[in-house]
Amino acid sequence: MTVTLSATLAANEDIDRRRRAGERVLHLAFGEAGLPVHPALRDRLAAASERNGYGPVAGASELRTAAAGYWTRRGLITDPELVVSGPGSKSLLYGLLLAIGGDVVLPVPSWVSYAAQADLVGSRPILVPAPPGEGGVPDPDLVAAEVRRARAQGRTVSSLLVTLPDNPTGRLASPATIGRLAEIARELDLMIISDEIYRDLLHDPALPYTSPAELAPERTVITTGLSKSLALGGWRIGVARLPAGAHALHRSLLAVASEIWSAPAAPVQDAAAYAFGEPPELTERIERSRRLHGAVAGAVHQRFAEAGISAPTPQGGFYLYPDLSHLRLGGSAEITKILLEEHGIGVLPGHAFGDDPAAARVRVAVSLLYGDSPDERLTALNSPDPLRLPWIAANLDHLTTGLKELTLPRHGAVRERRAALVPTPCHG
Structure with missing residues:
Protein backbone atom coordinates (compact mmCIF):
# COMPACT_ATOMS: atom_id res chain seq x y z
CA MET A 1 0.00 0.00 0.00
CA THR A 2 1.35 3.43 -0.96
CA VAL A 3 0.44 6.20 1.47
CA THR A 4 0.89 9.80 0.34
CA LEU A 5 0.62 13.10 2.16
CA SER A 6 -2.93 14.45 2.37
CA ALA A 7 -3.65 16.72 -0.61
CA THR A 8 -4.74 19.58 1.64
CA LEU A 9 -1.61 19.41 3.79
CA ALA A 10 0.66 19.00 0.78
CA ALA A 11 -0.87 22.05 -0.92
CA ASN A 12 -0.57 24.08 2.27
CA GLU A 13 3.14 23.28 2.56
CA ASP A 14 3.77 24.03 -1.12
CA ILE A 15 2.05 27.42 -0.92
CA ASP A 16 3.92 28.27 2.28
CA ARG A 17 7.21 27.51 0.52
CA ARG A 18 6.25 29.73 -2.40
CA ARG A 19 5.28 32.58 -0.09
CA ARG A 20 8.54 32.33 1.84
CA ALA A 21 10.32 32.57 -1.50
CA GLY A 22 8.57 35.87 -2.13
CA GLU A 23 5.77 34.75 -4.48
CA ARG A 24 2.39 36.46 -4.20
CA VAL A 25 0.00 33.53 -3.78
CA LEU A 26 -3.63 33.75 -2.77
CA HIS A 27 -4.09 30.81 -0.40
CA LEU A 28 -7.42 29.18 -1.23
CA ALA A 29 -6.28 25.58 -0.78
CA PHE A 30 -6.41 24.89 2.95
CA GLY A 31 -9.57 24.38 5.00
CA GLU A 32 -8.44 26.00 8.21
CA ALA A 33 -10.92 28.27 9.98
CA GLY A 34 -8.36 31.09 9.99
CA LEU A 35 -9.45 32.83 13.21
CA PRO A 36 -7.86 33.49 16.61
CA VAL A 37 -8.58 31.40 19.69
CA HIS A 38 -11.16 32.95 22.01
CA PRO A 39 -9.46 34.25 25.22
CA ALA A 40 -11.85 32.27 27.42
CA LEU A 41 -10.65 29.04 25.80
CA ARG A 42 -7.01 30.03 26.22
CA ASP A 43 -7.70 30.64 29.91
CA ARG A 44 -9.36 27.25 30.33
CA LEU A 45 -6.48 25.49 28.62
CA ALA A 46 -3.91 27.26 30.77
CA ALA A 47 -5.83 26.51 33.96
CA ALA A 48 -5.90 22.81 33.07
CA SER A 49 -2.22 22.60 32.10
CA GLU A 50 -1.35 20.54 35.18
CA ARG A 51 -3.74 17.77 34.13
CA ASN A 52 -1.21 15.34 32.71
CA PRO A 279 -21.49 29.63 27.16
CA PRO A 280 -22.75 32.93 25.71
CA GLU A 281 -19.31 34.32 24.86
CA LEU A 282 -18.57 31.29 22.67
CA THR A 283 -21.96 31.11 20.98
CA GLU A 284 -21.50 34.79 20.13
CA ARG A 285 -18.05 34.01 18.69
CA ILE A 286 -19.48 31.23 16.52
CA GLU A 287 -22.21 33.58 15.30
CA ARG A 288 -19.60 36.14 14.26
CA SER A 289 -17.58 33.40 12.55
CA ARG A 290 -20.64 32.18 10.69
CA ARG A 291 -21.34 35.68 9.38
CA LEU A 292 -17.72 36.24 8.33
CA HIS A 293 -17.47 32.92 6.51
CA GLY A 294 -20.75 33.57 4.72
CA ALA A 295 -19.82 37.10 3.70
CA VAL A 296 -16.42 36.20 2.26
CA ALA A 297 -17.62 32.98 0.63
CA GLY A 298 -20.43 34.96 -0.99
CA ALA A 299 -17.99 37.58 -2.27
CA VAL A 300 -15.66 34.94 -3.71
CA HIS A 301 -18.63 33.21 -5.35
CA GLN A 302 -19.58 36.54 -6.92
CA ARG A 303 -16.05 36.98 -8.33
CA PHE A 304 -16.23 33.58 -10.02
CA ALA A 305 -19.68 34.35 -11.39
CA GLU A 306 -18.48 37.70 -12.80
CA ALA A 307 -15.71 35.82 -14.60
CA GLY A 308 -18.30 33.52 -16.17
CA ILE A 309 -17.33 30.55 -14.00
CA SER A 310 -20.16 28.52 -12.50
CA ALA A 311 -20.11 27.31 -8.90
CA PRO A 312 -22.92 26.11 -6.64
CA THR A 313 -23.88 28.86 -4.19
CA PRO A 314 -22.16 28.03 -0.87
CA GLN A 315 -24.49 27.41 2.06
CA GLY A 316 -22.15 26.53 4.91
CA GLY A 317 -18.55 26.44 6.03
CA PHE A 318 -15.98 28.27 3.92
CA TYR A 319 -15.82 26.35 0.65
CA LEU A 320 -16.82 26.67 -3.00
CA TYR A 321 -16.53 24.19 -5.86
CA PRO A 322 -16.21 26.06 -9.17
CA ASP A 323 -16.26 24.34 -12.55
CA LEU A 324 -13.82 25.77 -15.10
CA SER A 325 -14.30 23.02 -17.68
CA HIS A 326 -15.70 25.42 -20.28
CA LEU A 327 -12.26 27.05 -20.56
CA ARG A 328 -10.92 23.81 -22.08
CA LEU A 329 -7.51 24.17 -20.45
CA GLY A 330 -7.31 20.59 -19.23
CA GLY A 331 -8.60 18.69 -16.24
CA SER A 332 -8.49 19.56 -12.57
CA ALA A 333 -4.73 19.01 -12.22
CA GLU A 334 -3.94 21.21 -15.22
CA ILE A 335 -6.25 24.07 -14.20
CA THR A 336 -4.92 23.97 -10.65
CA LYS A 337 -1.35 24.27 -11.94
CA ILE A 338 -2.27 27.16 -14.26
CA LEU A 339 -4.04 29.04 -11.47
CA LEU A 340 -1.07 28.66 -9.13
CA GLU A 341 1.88 29.16 -11.46
CA GLU A 342 0.45 31.77 -13.83
CA HIS A 343 -2.03 33.67 -11.65
CA GLY A 344 -0.89 33.20 -8.05
CA ILE A 345 -4.12 31.47 -6.94
CA GLY A 346 -3.75 28.29 -4.91
CA VAL A 347 -6.69 25.85 -4.97
CA LEU A 348 -7.13 22.08 -4.72
CA PRO A 349 -7.94 19.94 -7.77
CA GLY A 350 -11.30 18.19 -7.85
CA HIS A 351 -9.73 14.81 -8.51
CA ALA A 352 -8.32 14.90 -4.95
CA PHE A 353 -11.96 14.71 -3.83
CA GLY A 354 -12.74 11.70 -6.01
CA ASP A 355 -14.07 13.75 -8.93
CA ASP A 356 -13.46 13.01 -12.59
CA PRO A 357 -9.85 14.12 -13.31
CA ALA A 358 -10.89 15.29 -16.78
CA ALA A 359 -13.31 17.82 -15.28
CA ALA A 360 -11.72 21.15 -14.36
CA ARG A 361 -13.45 21.46 -11.00
CA VAL A 362 -11.51 22.82 -8.03
CA ARG A 363 -12.07 23.29 -4.31
CA VAL A 364 -11.75 26.84 -3.04
CA ALA A 365 -11.38 27.60 0.69
CA VAL A 366 -11.87 31.26 1.63
CA SER A 367 -10.93 31.17 5.32
CA LEU A 368 -7.29 32.23 4.93
CA LEU A 369 -8.34 35.49 3.23
CA TYR A 370 -9.22 37.10 6.57
CA GLY A 371 -5.72 38.37 7.28
CA ASP A 372 -2.09 37.42 7.74
CA SER A 373 -1.84 38.34 11.42
CA PRO A 374 -4.00 37.61 14.49
CA ASP A 375 -4.88 41.31 14.70
CA GLU A 376 -6.11 41.40 11.10
CA ARG A 377 -8.14 38.23 11.55
CA LEU A 378 -9.71 39.48 14.76
CA THR A 379 -10.56 42.78 13.08
CA ALA A 380 -12.22 40.86 10.25
CA LEU A 381 -14.19 38.79 12.75
CA ASN A 382 -15.49 41.88 14.53
CA SER A 383 -16.09 44.03 11.46
CA PRO A 384 -19.68 44.81 10.41
CA ASP A 385 -18.43 44.89 6.79
CA PRO A 386 -15.29 42.74 6.46
CA LEU A 387 -15.26 43.06 2.67
CA ARG A 388 -14.24 46.71 3.02
CA LEU A 389 -11.14 45.92 5.08
CA PRO A 390 -8.13 46.78 2.88
CA TRP A 391 -6.42 43.38 3.14
CA ILE A 392 -9.58 41.42 2.34
CA ALA A 393 -10.42 43.82 -0.48
CA ALA A 394 -6.87 43.38 -1.84
CA ASN A 395 -7.23 39.60 -1.73
CA LEU A 396 -10.53 39.77 -3.59
CA ASP A 397 -8.97 42.10 -6.17
CA HIS A 398 -6.11 39.64 -6.66
CA LEU A 399 -8.65 36.90 -7.27
CA THR A 400 -10.65 39.05 -9.69
CA THR A 401 -7.53 39.94 -11.67
CA GLY A 402 -6.35 36.33 -11.83
CA LEU A 403 -9.74 35.03 -12.98
CA LYS A 404 -10.05 37.79 -15.57
CA GLU A 405 -6.62 36.93 -16.97
CA LEU A 406 -7.48 33.24 -16.96
CA THR A 407 -10.72 33.68 -18.88
CA LEU A 408 -9.45 36.16 -21.48
CA PRO A 409 -7.99 34.79 -24.71
CA ARG A 410 -4.43 33.92 -23.79
CA HIS A 411 -1.47 32.81 -25.87
CA GLY A 412 -3.79 32.40 -28.88
CA ALA A 413 -2.51 29.30 -30.63
CA VAL A 414 -1.48 27.69 -27.32
CA ARG A 415 -5.05 27.79 -26.09
CA GLU A 416 -6.33 26.43 -29.39
CA ARG A 417 -3.84 23.54 -29.35
CA ARG A 418 -4.85 22.68 -25.79
CA ALA A 419 -8.54 22.75 -26.73
CA ALA A 420 -7.89 20.42 -29.64
CA LEU A 421 -6.13 17.93 -27.38
CA VAL A 422 -8.54 18.00 -24.43
CA PRO A 423 -12.00 16.38 -24.82
CA THR A 424 -14.98 18.09 -23.28
CA PRO A 425 -15.24 16.60 -19.76
CA CYS A 426 -18.27 14.70 -18.60
CA HIS A 427 -20.37 16.52 -16.02
CA GLY A 428 -22.14 13.46 -14.74
Missing part, protein backbone atom coordinates in the same frame (compact mmCIF):
# COMPACT_ATOMS: atom_id res chain seq x y z
CA GLY A 53 -2.79 11.93 33.35
CA TYR A 54 -4.08 9.77 30.52
CA GLY A 55 -7.68 9.63 31.70
CA PRO A 56 -10.43 7.37 30.29
CA VAL A 57 -10.08 6.15 26.71
CA ALA A 58 -13.56 7.47 25.85
CA GLY A 59 -12.70 10.89 27.24
CA ALA A 60 -13.35 12.67 30.52
CA SER A 61 -16.89 12.40 31.86
CA GLU A 62 -17.18 16.21 31.90
CA LEU A 63 -16.47 16.40 28.19
CA ARG A 64 -18.80 13.54 27.29
CA THR A 65 -21.59 15.08 29.37
CA ALA A 66 -21.07 18.48 27.75
CA ALA A 67 -21.10 16.95 24.25
CA ALA A 68 -24.27 15.02 25.11
CA GLY A 69 -25.85 18.33 26.12
CA TYR A 70 -24.74 19.92 22.85
CA TRP A 71 -26.62 17.28 20.84
CA THR A 72 -29.60 17.20 23.18
CA ARG A 73 -30.09 20.95 22.66
CA ARG A 74 -30.33 20.16 18.93
CA GLY A 75 -33.12 17.69 19.47
CA LEU A 76 -30.97 14.54 19.71
CA ILE A 77 -31.22 13.20 23.24
CA THR A 78 -27.80 11.71 23.93
CA ASP A 79 -26.42 9.32 26.54
CA PRO A 80 -22.96 10.51 27.68
CA GLU A 81 -21.97 6.85 27.97
CA LEU A 82 -22.27 6.55 24.19
CA VAL A 83 -20.07 9.58 23.47
CA VAL A 84 -16.44 8.94 22.57
CA SER A 85 -13.82 11.65 22.34
CA GLY A 86 -10.65 11.57 20.28
CA PRO A 87 -7.81 13.80 19.06
CA GLY A 88 -9.91 15.39 16.35
CA SER A 89 -12.95 14.08 14.50
CA LYS A 90 -10.57 12.90 11.77
CA SER A 91 -9.13 10.28 14.15
CA LEU A 92 -12.62 9.25 15.19
CA LEU A 93 -13.68 8.77 11.56
CA TYR A 94 -10.69 6.51 11.01
CA GLY A 95 -11.49 4.59 14.18
CA LEU A 96 -15.12 4.18 13.11
CA LEU A 97 -14.16 2.77 9.72
CA LEU A 98 -11.96 0.25 11.50
CA ALA A 99 -14.60 -0.59 14.12
CA ILE A 100 -17.50 -0.95 11.66
CA GLY A 101 -15.49 -2.83 9.04
CA GLY A 102 -16.53 -3.66 5.50
CA ASP A 103 -16.70 -1.30 2.54
CA VAL A 104 -18.12 2.21 2.74
CA VAL A 105 -20.25 4.26 0.33
CA LEU A 106 -18.88 7.76 -0.24
CA PRO A 107 -20.33 10.72 -2.13
CA VAL A 108 -18.48 12.21 -5.09
CA PRO A 109 -16.96 14.65 -4.53
CA SER A 110 -16.09 14.21 -0.86
CA TRP A 111 -13.39 15.29 1.56
CA VAL A 112 -9.96 13.98 0.58
CA SER A 113 -9.38 11.93 3.75
CA TYR A 114 -12.50 9.72 3.55
CA ALA A 115 -11.30 7.56 0.66
CA ALA A 116 -7.71 7.66 1.89
CA GLN A 117 -8.74 6.42 5.32
CA ALA A 118 -10.90 3.70 3.77
CA ASP A 119 -7.87 2.51 1.81
CA LEU A 120 -5.74 2.48 4.97
CA VAL A 121 -8.19 0.24 6.83
CA GLY A 122 -8.59 -2.12 3.87
CA SER A 123 -12.04 -0.90 2.87
CA ARG A 124 -12.88 -0.45 -0.79
CA PRO A 125 -14.90 2.76 -1.08
CA ILE A 126 -17.94 2.74 -3.35
CA LEU A 127 -18.08 6.18 -4.96
CA VAL A 128 -21.55 7.49 -5.75
CA PRO A 129 -22.20 10.96 -7.22
CA ALA A 130 -24.07 13.48 -5.12
CA PRO A 131 -27.54 14.50 -6.30
CA PRO A 132 -27.60 17.44 -8.73
CA GLY A 133 -27.36 20.75 -6.86
CA GLU A 134 -26.53 19.08 -3.56
CA GLY A 135 -23.35 17.94 -1.89
CA GLY A 136 -22.04 15.80 0.91
CA VAL A 137 -24.32 12.80 0.32
CA PRO A 138 -24.41 9.98 -2.25
CA ASP A 139 -27.46 10.16 -4.48
CA PRO A 140 -30.07 7.93 -2.77
CA ASP A 141 -31.44 6.89 -6.15
CA LEU A 142 -28.06 5.34 -7.02
CA VAL A 143 -26.93 3.93 -3.67
CA ALA A 144 -29.14 0.83 -3.58
CA ALA A 145 -28.05 -0.41 -7.01
CA GLU A 146 -24.37 0.17 -6.27
CA VAL A 147 -24.54 -1.62 -2.91
CA ARG A 148 -26.43 -4.57 -4.35
CA ARG A 149 -23.97 -4.82 -7.21
CA ALA A 150 -21.04 -4.85 -4.79
CA ARG A 151 -22.67 -7.44 -2.56
CA ALA A 152 -23.40 -9.64 -5.57
CA GLN A 153 -19.64 -9.60 -6.18
CA GLY A 154 -19.07 -10.94 -2.69
CA ARG A 155 -18.14 -7.65 -1.04
CA THR A 156 -19.27 -6.72 2.45
CA VAL A 157 -20.74 -3.20 2.42
CA SER A 158 -21.39 -1.93 5.93
CA SER A 159 -21.71 1.85 5.95
CA LEU A 160 -22.20 5.08 4.09
CA LEU A 161 -20.75 8.46 4.97
CA VAL A 162 -22.26 11.94 4.64
CA THR A 163 -21.02 15.47 5.39
CA LEU A 164 -23.54 18.12 6.50
CA PRO A 165 -22.87 20.77 5.24
CA ASP A 166 -20.29 19.62 2.76
CA ASN A 167 -16.61 19.98 2.11
CA PRO A 168 -15.73 20.54 -0.78
CA THR A 169 -18.94 22.00 -2.26
CA GLY A 170 -20.21 24.09 0.66
CA ARG A 171 -23.70 22.71 -0.01
CA LEU A 172 -26.21 21.22 2.43
CA ALA A 173 -28.24 18.14 1.52
CA SER A 174 -31.99 18.72 1.67
CA PRO A 175 -34.20 17.09 4.32
CA ALA A 176 -35.91 15.11 1.54
CA THR A 177 -32.59 13.67 0.36
CA ILE A 178 -31.59 12.75 3.91
CA GLY A 179 -34.97 11.10 4.36
CA ARG A 180 -34.54 8.93 1.27
CA LEU A 181 -31.00 8.05 2.29
CA ALA A 182 -32.15 7.01 5.77
CA GLU A 183 -34.77 4.72 4.23
CA ILE A 184 -32.20 3.07 1.97
CA ALA A 185 -29.73 2.66 4.83
CA ARG A 186 -32.41 0.87 6.85
CA GLU A 187 -33.44 -1.27 3.88
CA LEU A 188 -29.84 -2.32 3.17
CA ASP A 189 -28.76 -2.48 6.83
CA LEU A 190 -26.06 0.18 6.46
CA MET A 191 -24.59 2.26 9.27
CA ILE A 192 -24.59 5.99 8.52
CA ILE A 193 -21.56 8.02 9.55
CA SER A 194 -22.59 11.67 9.59
CA ASP A 195 -19.72 14.17 9.69
CA GLU A 196 -21.39 17.31 11.05
CA ILE A 197 -18.34 19.40 11.93
CA TYR A 198 -19.67 22.36 9.88
CA ARG A 199 -23.21 22.21 11.30
CA ASP A 200 -22.90 25.44 13.29
CA LEU A 201 -21.47 27.36 10.33
CA LEU A 202 -24.53 27.47 8.07
CA HIS A 203 -24.53 30.88 6.40
CA ASP A 204 -28.29 31.12 6.85
CA PRO A 205 -29.26 29.64 10.23
CA ALA A 206 -32.87 29.40 9.02
CA LEU A 207 -31.89 26.87 6.35
CA PRO A 208 -33.61 23.54 7.12
CA TYR A 209 -31.13 21.11 8.64
CA THR A 210 -31.85 17.40 9.06
CA SER A 211 -29.36 15.01 10.60
CA PRO A 212 -29.73 11.33 9.67
CA ALA A 213 -29.79 10.68 13.42
CA GLU A 214 -33.24 12.27 13.51
CA LEU A 215 -34.64 9.80 10.96
CA ALA A 216 -32.50 6.69 11.50
CA PRO A 217 -31.33 7.04 15.09
CA GLU A 218 -30.61 3.33 15.51
CA ARG A 219 -27.94 3.33 12.78
CA THR A 220 -26.40 6.81 12.71
CA VAL A 221 -23.08 7.86 14.22
CA ILE A 222 -22.38 11.61 14.33
CA THR A 223 -18.90 13.10 14.51
CA THR A 224 -18.02 16.71 15.20
CA GLY A 225 -15.29 18.82 16.73
CA LEU A 226 -14.11 22.34 17.43
CA SER A 227 -11.67 22.79 14.54
CA LYS A 228 -14.14 24.71 12.39
CA SER A 229 -16.75 26.42 14.57
CA LEU A 230 -14.19 27.70 17.10
CA ALA A 231 -11.05 27.55 14.91
CA LEU A 232 -9.23 25.07 17.17
CA GLY A 233 -7.69 22.93 14.43
CA GLY A 234 -4.34 22.71 16.19
CA TRP A 235 -5.87 21.60 19.48
CA ARG A 236 -7.08 18.30 17.96
CA ILE A 237 -10.29 17.41 19.78
CA GLY A 238 -13.44 15.74 18.47
CA VAL A 239 -16.41 13.73 19.69
CA ALA A 240 -18.59 10.96 18.28
CA ARG A 241 -22.21 10.23 19.20
CA LEU A 242 -23.08 6.55 18.88
CA PRO A 243 -26.63 5.21 18.51
CA ALA A 244 -28.51 4.04 21.58
CA GLY A 245 -27.87 0.36 22.08
CA ALA A 246 -24.71 0.30 19.92
CA HIS A 247 -22.70 -1.33 22.70
CA ALA A 248 -20.70 -3.62 20.40
CA LEU A 249 -19.66 -0.68 18.21
CA HIS A 250 -18.81 1.29 21.35
CA ARG A 251 -16.53 -1.49 22.59
CA SER A 252 -14.85 -1.83 19.20
CA LEU A 253 -14.27 1.91 18.85
CA LEU A 254 -12.76 2.09 22.35
CA ALA A 255 -10.52 -0.87 21.53
CA VAL A 256 -9.26 0.94 18.42
CA ALA A 257 -8.81 4.18 20.36
CA SER A 258 -6.88 2.44 23.13
CA GLU A 259 -4.31 1.20 20.64
CA ILE A 260 -3.99 4.37 18.56
CA TRP A 261 -4.37 7.46 20.76
CA SER A 262 -4.93 6.09 24.32
CA ALA A 263 -6.88 9.21 25.34
CA PRO A 264 -7.23 12.79 24.10
CA ALA A 265 -4.97 15.43 25.66
CA ALA A 266 -6.37 16.13 29.14
CA PRO A 267 -6.02 19.96 29.16
CA VAL A 268 -7.69 20.22 25.74
CA GLN A 269 -10.56 18.04 26.97
CA ASP A 270 -11.18 20.50 29.79
CA ALA A 271 -11.38 23.44 27.37
CA ALA A 272 -13.58 21.38 25.03
CA ALA A 273 -16.01 20.55 27.84
CA TYR A 274 -16.36 24.28 28.43
CA ALA A 275 -16.90 24.90 24.70
CA PHE A 276 -19.54 22.19 24.24
CA GLY A 277 -21.39 23.71 27.21
CA GLU A 278 -22.00 26.66 24.84
